[in-house]
Structures are given as structure tokens and as C-alpha cells.
Amino acid sequence: MIPFLLRRLLWFAITLLGVVTISFFLMRAVRGGPFDGERRLHPAIEANLAARYNLDWPLWRQYLQYLGPFNLRADGIGGLLVVEDEAARLAKPAREQAQGSTVRFGSNVWTFTGDIGPRPFGGVLTGDLGPSFKYRDFTVNDIIGQSLPISVALGSVALLWALVLGLTAGIGSALWRGTRVDLGLRLVATLGIALPNFVIAAFLILLFAFLVPVLPVAGWGRAEHMILPGFALGAPFAAYIARLTRTGMLEVLSQDHIRTARAKGLPEWLILLRHALKGGVLPVVSYLGPATAGILTGSLVIERLFGIPGTGSHFVNSALNRDYTLSMGVTILYTVLVYTLNTLVDLAYTLLDPRIRLEES
Amino acid sequence: MARPVRRLWWRQGLSLALLGGLLFLVLRAIGAARIERADVVFNNSTEISTLDPATVTGVPEGRILRAIFEGLTIKDPLTLEARPGMAERWEVSADGLVYTFHLRPDALWTNGDPVTAHDFVYSWKRFLDPRTAAEYAYQLWYVVGAETFSTQVGPDGAPLNGFDTVGIRALDTLTLEVRLAAPTPFFLQLTAFYPLYPVNRRNIEEAQAAFPDTWQYEWLRPERLVTNGPFVIKERRVNDRIRLVKNTRYWAADEVALNTIDALAIESYLTGLNLYLSGEVDWINLVPASLVPRLLPREDFDPTPYFGSYFYRVNTTKPHLADKRVRRALALAIDRRAITEKIVKSGQRPWYSFVPYGMEGYTAQSFARASSAQGNADGDAGDGPAQLAADQAEAVRLFAEAGYGPGARPFPTIELHYNTSETHRDIAEVVADTWKRVLGIDAKLLNQEWKVYLDTQSNLGYDVSRSAWIGDYLDPNTFLDMFVTGGENNKTGWGNAEYDALIRRSRFEVDPSARRELLEAAERILMDELPILPIYSYVTQNVVNPRLGGFPGNLLDEQFPRFWYWMDDEELAARRAALPADQTVVDAPGPREGLYSPAQMRRRAAGSGAPTNGAPE
Secondary structure (H helix, E strand, O other), X not given: OHHHHHHHHHHHHHHHHHHHHHHXXXXXXXXXXXXXXXXXXXXXXXXXXXXXXXXOOOHHHHHHHHHOOOOOOOOOOOOOEEEEEHHHHHOOOHHHHOOOEEEEEOOXXXXXOOOXXXXXXXXXXHOOOOEOOOOOOOEHHHHHHHHHHHHHHHHHHHHHHHHHHXXXXXXXXXXXXXXXXXXXXXXXXXXXXXOOHHHHXXXXXXXXXXXXXXXXXXXXXXXXXXXXXXXXXXXXXXXXXXXXXXXXXXXXXXXXXXXXXXXXXXXXXXXXXXXXXXXXXXXXXXXXXXXXXXXXXXXXXXXXXXXXXXXXXXXXXXXXXXXXXXXXXXXXHHHHHHHHHHHHHHHHHHHHOOOOOHHHO | OHHHHHHHHHHHHHHHHHHHHHHHHHHHHHHHHOOOOOOEXXXXXXXXXXXXXXXXXXXXXXXXXXXXXOOOEEEOOOOOOEEEOOEEEEEEOOOOOEEEEEEOOOOEOOOOOEOOHHHHHHHHHHHHOHHHOOOOHHHHXXXXXXXXXXXXXXXXXXXXXXXXXXXXXXXXXXXXXXXXXXXXXXXXXXXXXXXXXOOOHHHHHHHHHHOOOOHHHHOOOOOOOOOOOOEEEEEEEOOOEXXXXXXXXXXXXXXXXXXXXXXXXXXOHHHHHHHHHOOOOOEEOOOOHHHHHHHOOEOOEOOOEEEEEEEEEEOOOOHHHOOHHHHHHHHHHOOHHHHHHHHHOOOOEEOXXXXXXXXXXXXXXXXXXXXXXXXXXXXXXXXXXXXXXXXHHHHHHHHHHOOEOOOOEOOOOEEEEEEOOHHHHHHHHHHHHHHHHHHOOOEEEEEEOHHHHHHHHHOOOOOEEEEEEEOOOOOOHHHHHHHOOOOOOOOOOOOOHHHHHHHHHHHOOOOHHHHHHHHHHHHHHHHHHOOEEEEEEEEOOOEEOOOEEOOOOOOOOOOOHHHOEEOOHHHHHHHHHOOOOOOEOOOOOOOOOXXXXXXXXXXXXXXXXXXXXXOOO
16 A cells, blocks of 8 residues: 555656646736736836736746745845854844844754845745735635635535435435336436536525525525535535446345345345445445545535635636636645545545455556 | 454544544534624625735725724715814915825824824835835825835835935924825825825834744734724634724724624625625625616615716727727717616716716716717706717718718728626627617627736727726816826827826816816817717615615715714614605614714714714715
């Protein structure tokens, strides 16, 4: 398993670098900039703004600065590394003390003098995604840090609900194959896949917020705020899971070991839960990776409709605003999520299916 | 057999732990988000870009900043005239060039420091400093030396000139002297405008010392930000809400009624409206156009004139659009009434001038119309079917005179450029349709995403482009100075020396009526040459809980939370008695006993009738 994970990690690094590089240059190639607005700026003010955000640099230099961890703000590349005694440093005026990035080793202070003027980018390699161009009071890390837990919370509710409903319906469908129950469940599932989640959401709002006002129409802050959006977000996934489960279950139920179990006289429910389900949910497990990433990040419409401050809106808005750093930040986030979740799914596979060994993959 | 069983337990344990962890996260996310409803909740429609008054330019930002900061002056919520704010009084020299502000001695920052003239010198210096990169810096360029200070930059980004070259100085702790380069009749409106709000020097410098790398954000964190307005920021969650609480140190705290206000950042108009209709929000500022007819009869939706103009820019550098007869024909042919009545529908006025409707002491100059034309007249005299037919006949005549139309040269296809939006598309369709019918012009629609659209417009890469402009302050100058030759917001390639001269002369004219005549003459030139085709004059789109008091509409659609209060049932009934007959009463949630400021309570106890909270209703 360890070599497998190491190999994955290596590919992860390569993929991420590729994604960062390509999206950085794609983003800059798009027409329009972060500071273009209805009111066009005076050229001098525009130049001041560009200088403040390093937008007046050649693109390669902006890229290196973004990637980090070097600070390229000073003249030339990099700055000076000054090593001095703590006491000597403290003797200097406060203004000079505040300059540069410092690291302490014992009584020595290492100061990198490259840093003058406004906050430099720490660089993606150091985990610093930089300041947002649009939401100027926050770093991209702040924004993701605040919005991701909300999307995760909403996504978890949606996923749990999708799993519970999807598995139950799928098993039921397989169990009563060909009956009216099966037909009904399959019809609902097809409907669930066909209807976009915002249509479901609109119906839900009309029903539970206006006709029978039991739930809030929108907002975030209380448990009941999660019910409608969670349901709407999870519905298409529930439908898909139901179909996967049904197919998987039917395939397993026709296999020899099930016949053996039946011949031994085990009760049907036990056969189903202990012997059939394990194989039957394999397609669902492999679907869970992309589904989780999709639920966590693809809730844009639902988040917008219910006014939920998750990451979803940033995916579109950051690109529309030409908020270079935020848009890069959410792209990186998405890459990390998809990659991690797919790796987890592969790991889960080995636990569920003894026929699969990671070393062979 | 033992091994697999153990593994099974381990697996079940793992999945249980995962599930538990997930549930814990969910509960924590909810727990952290739990918050009581504020006295007043309004939808600010978007996450604001920053709380730093020096670097913002947007309307949503203005709504928050007006609540937490205060400038030298504040605006009257109805008339928008300057009233004392941080300055309790001021003098203006006879030539209109020197303003002396006397600050009130009882004004405090939220950290307890007094607000002084030095604070304004510091803040305005910071505002003008090129390194601050303030987008609105030009709003203070009326001051002597300010423009040079902002725009002449050394290689290190610092200004080349010292701040002593700028006409801003503190005569003593409480006296601020500002010398202007030209008399600026709207200067006292600008001192109430958010870019000119003061910031606290200690706030910034302490953050700089404590966070050498990240002070740019750190000084603005709610727990560190020092302000001087009626409210302070208690909490701020990205894309969710800003919680404001009453500032007990505010000099007029006695006049402030509300204890808490929430500003939501909900972007969808529909969600905003849903929240309003379910009583969770008390004020929204935009509604979906398709729902306007259903909202219009309600007492809580009352569109009032808004100081904005919707128009089309014409690229005058294109050979076929360079002839002003062609542009006039295009302007005359548009069926504005179809646009205001069938598309935007909230009572916007068909408009034939650039300066919008509603500006007192100024007569908007309309372009010349068919013989019986009534300029911007109301009703059928202005844009009835007969008048439209006459105007369109005139358009055909002008078009033929310019050498186009049936039997003459064919007119090249026009691209009608707009930013992606249903309303803009519908309007463009009406315009393209009338041009086709009346003038036989083929007009193609071209929509572009916002930033690309702006880029196209700035680079004159269009034929005719949808535009809009909202005034920053109540003066025709905020519209007319856009179209001086080479102005960065001109974007039409048009220029006229006489126009430029009139605008320049108006800057130095002290006499109000002479100045008005100069501006009117300038607008007449603009409307004769028509580098822009006016379409309609804006109205506001506020939907407000009828119980919310201290919320009069005004031409700039600026609201002032300092004056807000909840009416009790009695006052609400009195207000409803004065409603026009065609308006239907709607639900007015909120405290039935009202919520009044201490000063209002005293006035009520004294029995002086309905409270006015110092704000005219």
C-alpha cells in the first residue's frame, strides 16, 4: 500500500503543478482585469493599482512570485539576507524593524530584506494562496477557510441523505424486482436524475416555505437552514445511487455464493445485508469519490438559491470578477479534493473487494 | 476465521468514526453560525470588497461605510443637503475656495481617542497617496495640489511632491482648512461621501507594528477596526453577513434607535425577495424585473426617481456613425415607451437628455425632436404614439439627408453591444427592431461577459454599446464632465472644443445661476451631437417593510441607518392613512410597540405628536 500511496503523491504533485501553471496563464489570457469597472480609472490611478498588486510585472515574474516561496518584490530577483543580533535589530527604528520577513535562530535574526511596501505573496508552495483581488480584506486562505466548512456541512447532509435514500431504494428495487414497487422506485429515480437540483429546490421552497411555512426560505445559521438545500442538493445523487445499487445488487444476487447461502437456509434479509450488499455497493463506492467532490464544490446553484455562504459561488464569481488569486485558489482546492477523494475510493475498494490489490494497480 | 472478523470490526469502527467526525463538523459549522436576528436585517446584495473607506467605490460598500464611519458632514436623508457631522460648523470664503471646518469637541473614535483635524489630514494624505491606490482619489482632486500629489510618482511608487503642496492643513486640533483649486459647489456633499471618511492613525500603525506582513487586512478586522460612526462592526462572515451594533461612543448615540443591524450578502434577487416576503429581511434594494407589475400595487414598493441614466454609447470613430444626422436618426427612432412600459416596468421615465430626471435647479436639455416636440415632457406630449410617429418620420428624413435609406446607400450592419443580462437583451431587441422597421438598418445583437464588455467599450471595439451612469453627488457635473475630450469615461471617441471650454468655465464659476447656464449649454451641445443616445432615467427599486421609519427615498438612493427606527402600530396607522388609494396594505412585521431612540422617546413623552427622529419623513 505504501508504494501505491507514494506513487500517487508524486503524480499528485505533478498534476497540481500542471493545473496551477495552466490555469494561471489561462486566467491572465482572458480579456479584462480585476480593476476594470463601470467607471474607468484615471491612467495614473490605474498604474498605482497595478503596481500595488504587481500586475505591471512581466507574466513569468508574476507566476514565480505566485508560486513562491521567493519574494520578488525588491529590485532584481530576491532581496538581501541579513543576519543580525536580536539586540542590534531592536535598536533600530520601528519602521525598519517592520521591514522584511524574519526568522529567528537563537539570538540571531535572519531578515530577508526583499519585502518592502505592501504584503508580498508567500507563494502557493508555502500554502499561501495570496490576497484576494476582489475581497480585499481577506486572503484567499481566509475565504476558503470560512466557506469550505459550510460547503462540507451542507455536502455531508446531502451525501448522507443521498446514501440513505439511494441505498434503500436500490435494495428495495432489487429485492422486489419487476414488481410495481420496483417500477415506482425506478420512475422516481429517473425523475430525480432528469430534474436539475434547482428545479427541485424551487418546488421545495414553494411547498415548505410558502404553502406550508415550516422551514426558512433561505439563509444560514440554524439546523433547519440545511434541510431544504441538503435535500435538493442530494436528490439527483440519491437517484443515481439507487440505480447503481439496483444494478449492483442484481448482479451479485445471481452469483453462486448467494445460492449457497440460500441453500444453507439463511433468512433472506441476512443474505441481503451480509452477503449481497458488500458486492452490490461496489459501483456506489467508486461513484462516491467524484460524487463527493461534486457535492462539495458543485453546489453553486443551490448555494445561490438558498443564500448559503459556501465555496460554490466563488467558483463562478471569482472568474467573472477576474479575481486571479481566488479563482486559482478554488481551482487548486478542487484539484486537491478530487485527487484525495479518488485515492480514498481506491483504498476503500481494497477493503471491500478482496479481488483487488493496490500493488497491481 | 478470527482475522477477517477482527478486520470487519476495525472497518466498522473506522466508518463509524468517519461518520461521527462528519456529524461533529456539521454540528460545529451550525453552532458557529448561530446568531440572533438583528433589529433590522437588510440585503446588501453582495459581499463588499473592503471596509477601508479610501479604496472602495461601490454602492454596497457605501451602505456599510455610512453606518460605521462619519465624515465632516452628513447628508440629509431626504434632500441630501449637507448637515453637521464630525464638523459642527464651517465657513466658506467669499470666492468659494477656502473651507474652514470646526470639528465637534465631543466626537470620539471607538477606541476613546478624540476625532481631530489631524485625523483628517492623515486620512486624506493616505487617500491621495499613490501607494494607497485609491480608485476614487480624483474625488479630492478639487483641492489645490491634490492631483499632482496623486499622479506624479517616483520610481519607488512614492509621490514626488511633499504633502505641504496640497491645500489641506490642521490649523489646530479642531480646525481643518481646505483650499480648493476651483470653487466646487458640491464640495460639502463630497465631505459626506465615503472616500473622504477619516480613518484612525493608531489603528493602522499598531497593526503595521504587530503584523508587518499582513497589516493590510489586520487593521480592518472587526476586533481591531477603529471607527467613528453610529454603528460598529461586531462580526463579519464572508459572503454571509455583517453584524452592526450601536456605537455607544457616537456623539449622537442618543438619536440612534436600533441596537443591531444585519447586512446580508445574498446575490440572487429572487432569494432576496423570498427572504423579504417571509419576513426575515426588512429591506431589499433590487427585484426581478418580471415581478415588478405584481409588486407595484403594494405599499412597500414605491419606486422613486434615481439619479441615473440608461443610454447607448455610439462609436463616433466609425465612418458610418461619424455623421451626427445618423446619430440623431438613431436616437429619434427608438421607442422608449415600449422599453419603460414593457421591459423595465417600474416607472422609469423615457428620457431625451443625459442628466437624469429630478435634479432641482437644473433643466435637463433634450435633443431636438420633431416640430411639435416637448423635450422631456410628461405623458403623451412627450412620448405618445403621435409624437413617436412624428419623431420617427423625422428620423427617416435625417437618415435620407445623410445619404442612407431606400434608393440610396445601404447602411452597414450595426452591432448592438451589451453585457450579458436579460433586461439589456430585451431592450436591445426593441431598439434593433425599431431601427429595422423605421430606418431599415440591420442591427445584430452582441452580448459579452461584464469584464470583456468593459474592455471592448474602453477600446472602442463596438458600434453602439449599452451604458449607464449613476451620479456620485447631486450635481449635473457628475454626468457632464464625463464627455470632455479624452476623458477616461468618454469611451465614444467624441470630442468638442466648445463643450470642453464650457465644462472648464463652469468649474471656475462662483455664481450658481451662471454656472447652471454653462452646464446647460454644454448639455445642449452634447444633445446636438449625440455621441450617446439617451433612453431612460432610473428609478429606485427598494422594497421596504412599511414599519421601518426614518427611511425616506432620495435621489441618490442613499440610506442612513443612523435615522432608522421601528414605528409602533399607532404611527404606522397614521402613515398608512396618508397612502394613495391605489396602494394595498401589506404585512408589516416588527415590534408592534416600535423601537425608538432615547431622544425620540423623550419627544414622544413630551407629547409632540409623531416622532421625526430629526429625519423628515
